[in-house]
Amino acid sequence: EVSITKFPADERKIIAKAHDKYKKARAGIINTRHGQIHTPAFMPVGTKGTVKAMLPESVQTTGADIILGNTYHLMLQPGAKRVFKLGGLHKFMNWSKPLLTDSGGFQVMSLSKLRKITEEGVIFNSHIDGSKFMLSPESSTEIQYLLGSTITMAFDECTPYPSTYEQAKSSMELTSRWAKRSRKAFYSRDGYGQFGIIQGSIYNDLRLKSALDLIELDFEGYAIGGLAVGEGQELMFKVLDYAPDLLPINKPRYLMGVGKPADIIGAVQRGIDMFDCVIPTRSGRNGQAFTKYGVVNIRNSKYKEDNTPLEEDCLCPACKNYTKAYLHYLVKVKEILGAMLMTWHNLMYFQKLMLRIREYIAQGKDFDFIS
Numbered sequence: 491e492v493s494i495t496k497f498p499a500d501e502r503k504i505i506a507k508a509h510d511k512y513k514k515a516r517a518g519i520i521n522t523r524h525g526q527i528h529t530p531a532f533m534p535v536g537t538k539g540t541v542k543a544m545l546p547e548s549v550q551t552t553g554a555d556i557i558l559g560n561t562y563h564l565m566l567q568p569g570a571k572r573v574f575k576l577g578g579l580h581k582f583m584n585w586s587k588p589l590l591t592d593s594g595g596f597q598v599m600s601l602s603k604l605r606k607i608t609e610e611g612v613i614f615n616s617h618i619d620g621s622k623f624m625l626s627p628e629s630s631t632e633i634q635y636l637l638g639s640t641i642t643m644a645f646d647e648c649t650p651y652p653s654t655y656e657q658a659k660s661s662m663e664l665t666s667r668w669a670k671r672s673r674k675a676f677y678s679r680d681g682y683g684q685f686g687i688i689q690g691s692i693y694n695d696l697r698l699k700s701a702l703d704l705i706e707l708d709f710e711g712y713a714i715g716g717l718a719v720g721e722g723q724e725l726m727f728k729v730l731d732y733a734p735d736l737l738p739i740n741k742p743r744y745l746m747g748v749g750k751p752a753d754i755i756g757a758v759q760r761g762i763d764m765f766d767c768v769i770p771t772r773s774g775r776n777g778q779a780f781t782k783y784g785v786v787n788i789r790n791s792k793y794k795e796d797n798t799p800l801e802e803d804c805l806c807p808a809c810k811n812y813t814k815a816y817l818h819y820l821v822k823v824k825e826i827l828g829a830m831l832m833t834w835h836n837l838m839y840f841q842k843l844m845l846r847i848r849e850y851i852a853q854g855k856d857f858d859f860i861s
């Protein structure tokens with residue numbers, strides 16, 4: 491069994507670049523019980539045990555090494571105990587590679603109307619049928635165990651933006667207390683890991699304190715939370731100019747909820763290894779295709795007789811077998827195949843971006859390309 495995070499020295503290429511911007515970029519491999527994750531990595535989102543409009547084997551052909559599941563949604567339906575009884579989330583959704591599950595707090599705050607934050611945890615009413623639930627560091631960690639997650643996220647409070655210094659301080663301190671309880675509740679096994687999530691909003695001393703508190707708990711990896719919450723790219727990069735350096739250099743760093751290609755490139759340049767974002771899947775279903783020519787809004791009438799593919803050299807089914815005119819039509823008439831093809835292309839696009847970034851880092855080349 492190989493431990494979950496092993497950036498083998500020879501496989502990890504940190505190449506000091508000619509100028510500052512790139513010296514923090516790194517390419518590596520995370521070894522887990524369910525296979526390797528090549529970093530920098532983009533993790534497609536499979537909130538309810540499926541990457542929407544995709545078969546798992548199709549997700550695999552795009553090059554994804556790991557996908558995201560979600561504690562909040564799966565605990566409400568079909569229920570963590572039921573998934574466990576059925577053999578775990580890997581078997582349930584027929585995905586045998588690594589799975590990362592978010593700890594649920596973020597979704598409670600963004601999805602359930604009635605909720606109450608206490609020291610114990612978050613009490614909330616299901617957004618489905620209003621029934622009462624509690625998510626705590628212990629219950630979140632147990633749910634992720636029952637799901638069989640390869641990478642379990644500590645239960646945190648995502649500090650909203652904007653927050654005053656005082657608000658961010660008490661929120662970060664709650665996250666530190668919850669991280670300690672999450673770590674204690676984690677059943678550690680070879681090839682599985684738990685990531686702590688640092689908070690502290692835009693305040694560098696709070697980010698430092700959060701990092702120190704979590705480093706003490708010796709997680710297998712660390713996430714930077716509380717970003718991509720409306721602060722904008724400039725402020726996010728300002729935090730990323732120092733926050734990754736507060737974390738152990740030999741452990742994976744995951745920037746939650748990010749992002750557009752330009753956000754990913756900027757964050758990799760600042761030392762981030764892992765990303766997740768609904769943009770390629772959600773915007774694909776809404777008719778937005780990411781291409782090397784920029785974003786194509788396929789619903790635009792200029793495509794209704796465009797007999798060319800989204801990208802002539804893309805190997806995805808949408809580009810190999812269909813035209814923009816057909817995609818335009820499918821999306822306009824809301825045919826399910828439209829969502830499938832657009833999603834497939836976008837996921838392929840994001841994985842190709844990550845592959846190019848990994849190759850450029852490994853060859854010591856600058857990768858300032860804005861995709």
Ligand SMILES: CN(C)CCSCc1cc(N)cc2c(=O)[nH]c(N)nc12
Nearest residue numbers: 535592596648715716717718746747
């Ligand atoms: C499917 N994804 C959208 C959900 C996974 S990422 C969710 C997510 C996004 C952002 N931006 C910040 C945070 C955060 O601070 N903490 C947690 N636990 N999750 C977060």
Ligand SMILES: [Zn+2]
Nearest residue numbers: 804806809835
């Ligand atoms: Zn394509």
